[in-house]
Amino acid sequence: MATMFPCPSCGGQLKFSPDRMQMLCSSCGQYTDPRAYKGNEIENEAGINTTIYTCPNCAGEIQVIDNDGMEFCPYCGTQTTMQEHFSKSGVPKYILPFNLTKKEAREKYLEEVKNIHFVPDGLNIDDNIDKLVGLYTPYYLYDYSSDGDVSFVGKKTSTSGDYEVTKETQFNVRVDVDDMKVPFDASQTFDDNVSGSINPFPLNELEKFNPNFLAGFFVENSTVDKEIYVEDALEEAKNSLCNKVKAKADGYDLTSREDERIHNDVASKLQYKGCEGAYLPVYFMTTRNYDRVSYSVINGASGAVYSDMPIDKRKMYATAIAASIVIFLVLFVLSLTFSFTYRIKNLCGFAALVSSFIAYYGAKIADGVYRRDNHLDDKGYFKSKDVVTSNNIKPIKKKAKKKITKSSTKAALSGAGAVVLFLLLKGGYAFIIAGILYVLENGRAVANVLNVILMLAMYITSLVFIVKGFNAVKKGQKTVLMLGTFGWIAAILIRIINLPNDIIYYIALAIVFAIIVFTIDCTVREYNRLATRPSPQFMKKGGKLENAKG
Ligand SMILES: [Zn+2]
Numbered sequence: 377m378a379t380m381f382p383c384p385s386c387g388g389q390l391k392f393s394p395d396r397m398q399m400l401c402s403s404c405g406q407y408t409d410p411r412a413y414k415g416n417e418i419e420n421e422a423g424i425n426t427t428i429y430t431c432p433n434c435a436g437e438i439q440v441i442d443n444d445g446m447e448f449c450p451y452c453g454t455q456t457t458m459q460e461h462f463s464k465s466g467v468p469k470y471i472l473p474f475n476l477t478k479k480e481a482r483e484k485y486l487e488e489v490k491n492i493h494f495v496p497d498g499l500n501i502d503d504n505i506d507k508l509v510g511l512y513t514p515y516y517l518y519d520y521s522s523d524g525d526v527s528f529v530g531k532k533t534s535t536s537g538d539y540e541v542t543k544e545t546q547f548n549v550r551v552d553v554d555d556m557k558v559p560f561d562a563s564q565t566f567d568d569n570v571s572g573s574i575n576p577f578p579l580n581e582l583e584k585f586n587p588n589f590l591a592g593f594f595v596e597n598s599t600v601d602k603e604i605y606v607e608d609a610l611e612e613a614k615n616s617l618c619n620k621v622k623a624k625a626d627g628y629d630l631t632s633r634e635d636e637r638i639h640n641d642v643a644s645k646l647q648y649k650g651c652e653g654a655y656l657p658v659y660f661m662t663t664r665n666y667d668r669v670s671y672s673v674i675n676g677a678s679g680a681v682y683s684d685m686p687i688d689k690r691k692m693y694a695t696a697i698a699a700s701i702v703i704f705l706v707l708f709v710l711s712l713t714f715s716f717t718y719r720i721k722n723l724c725g726f727a728a729l730v731s732s733f734i735a736y737y738g739a740k741i742a743d744g745v746y747r748r749d750n751h752l753d754d755k756g757y758f759k760s761k762d763v764v765t766s767n768n769i770k771p772i773k774k775k776a777k778k779k780i781t782k783s784s785t786k787a788a789l790s791g792a793g794a795v796v797l798f799l800l801l802k803g804g805y806a807f808i809i810a811g812i813l814y815v816l817e818n819g820r821a822v823a824n825v826l827n828v829i830l831m832l833a834m835y836i837t838s839l840v841f842i843v844k845g846f847n848a849v850k851k852g853q854k855t856v857l858m859l860g861t862f863g864w865i866a867a868i869l870i871r872i873i874n875l876p877n878d879i880i881y882y883i884a885l886a887i888v889f890a891i892i893v894f895t896i897d898c899t900v901r902e903y904n905r906l907a908t909r910p911s912p913q914f915m916k917k918g919g920k921l922e923n924a925k926g
């Protein structure tokens with residue numbers, strides 16, 4: 377296509393360059409100010425002229441004003457010839473230009489995955505990172521203002537000698553906010569959980585929309601209706617303003633009644649001024665693995681990174697086996713040096729605990745996979761007008777509240793859960809701890825008491841995990857839960873039944889541990905499903921951002 381942004385001095389192609397926030401000519405190297413440049417009449421009353429590429433595989437659409445075309449689909453990761461047609465498109469009111477170059481985005485990404493264990497090879501090789509595309513993503517900015525004072529009483533208690541002194545202070549906080557913008561992604565591709573994790577964008581650097589900023593970048597072309605986030609945006613505006621008010625009373629305690637008063641007061645002062653569309657800058661990378669994809673996104677202004685990260689099983693097992701051999705040798709040498717033997721029956725308790733934990737963790741992951749694959753936490757997916765699948769999903773209304781619980785469960789899951797899973801998978805720091813405890817219990821009376829307590833605690837904890845697992849799984853896959861429970865029951869049975877000799881105990885336990893290894897394998901498979909997504913299928917066409925033109 378003929379260049380839409382000809383260079384004023386040589387006629388070459390201009391592209392927006394984030395390192396200087398200027399348009400750079402690819403032929404003569406001259407910089408041009410995008411705010412002043414008027415090279416081509418591509419924008420008029422009806423919007424701008426764009427080229428739209430449609431993926432033959434997933435029907436995802438991407439807009440390009442001036443670029444070298446597309447050889448792969450950024451949504452589903454397929455290497456394909458994108459179908460091209462010309463179109464006119466509505467424009468949003470604002471744009472936040474990229475200020476991270478592709479190279480910088482790549483470095484941020486590599487820095488992020490450097491510390492993750494067992495990264496599959498595909499995710500950190502150059503070929504794949506080259507698929508990183510700069511994508512302007514449609515967002516809705518819900519605009520609020522407020523005016524006036526919020527007053528409340530804060531208490532501070534201190535001790536002076538024998539007395540307790542309570543000091544009450546009256547606070548008056550001005551809530552003079554002119555222009556508070558709450559962003560929500562308007563994109564159908566972008567799962568709300570993903571977009572949430574690369575917030576915030578520096579919205580104070582927003583520019584009035586100008587197509588010159590788009591030169592050399594792609595624009596995501598699938599949007600949802602702006603009504604769907606109105607309630608969430610209000611909630612977020614309220615919370616944000618309340619937190620600002622309460623921050624003024626740092627060091628003072630607020631009674632729940634004062635807290636509620638602040639909330640009501642702030643709510644009554646907030647005024648909704650409407651919703652505007654904006655393009656916000658995101659670097660986007662899709663990795664395809666059979667029928668699933670994983671997304672990595674980088675905030676093109678702040679550099680915040682989010683990445684779906686499956687585990688490479690081969691790497692994990694290699695590490696686990698190496699670590700297990702080391703631990704086994706250490707324990708073996710210890711038992712020779714101090715001449716003691718391990719109590720087989722204690723190993724049953726340990727096996728029960730491990731089985732039950734994996735059962736529970738597997739259940740949590742399975743539930744997460746189910747929720748993600750059915751888009752239960754992504755409002756934008758369903759509220760897009762033209763999504764016409766056979767969705768047997770509950771009404772949207774209920775989801776507004778659930779979203780918050782989900783993100784905290786998810787945080788807990790990916791935080792504590794992932795840490796424990798990794799410790800477990802990485803080859804058993806748990807084994808080391810158990811080993812030390814067995815060494816400790818060698819022959820002494822005190823240690824025997826400790827041992828009984830420890831064993832009881834192990835069995836009780838394992839029971840709790842099993843119960844919680846059955847609670848958590850809901851509609852997800854139950855394989856891991858069932859296998860874990862099976863291993864747990866087997867371990868307990870071995871503990872209860874009196875087997876004739878040690879050899880048979882060892883064989884029985886070896887079987888239980890084999891079940892555990894198999895269960896871990898299934899857990900990783902399930903975890904990898906959670907860390908990836910079903911390949912997208914778009915059922916709608918055309919952008920709706922012009923709706924937000926205001
Ligand atoms: Zn030039």
Ligand SMILES: [Zn+2]
Nearest residue numbers: 431434449452
């Ligand atoms: Zn595609």
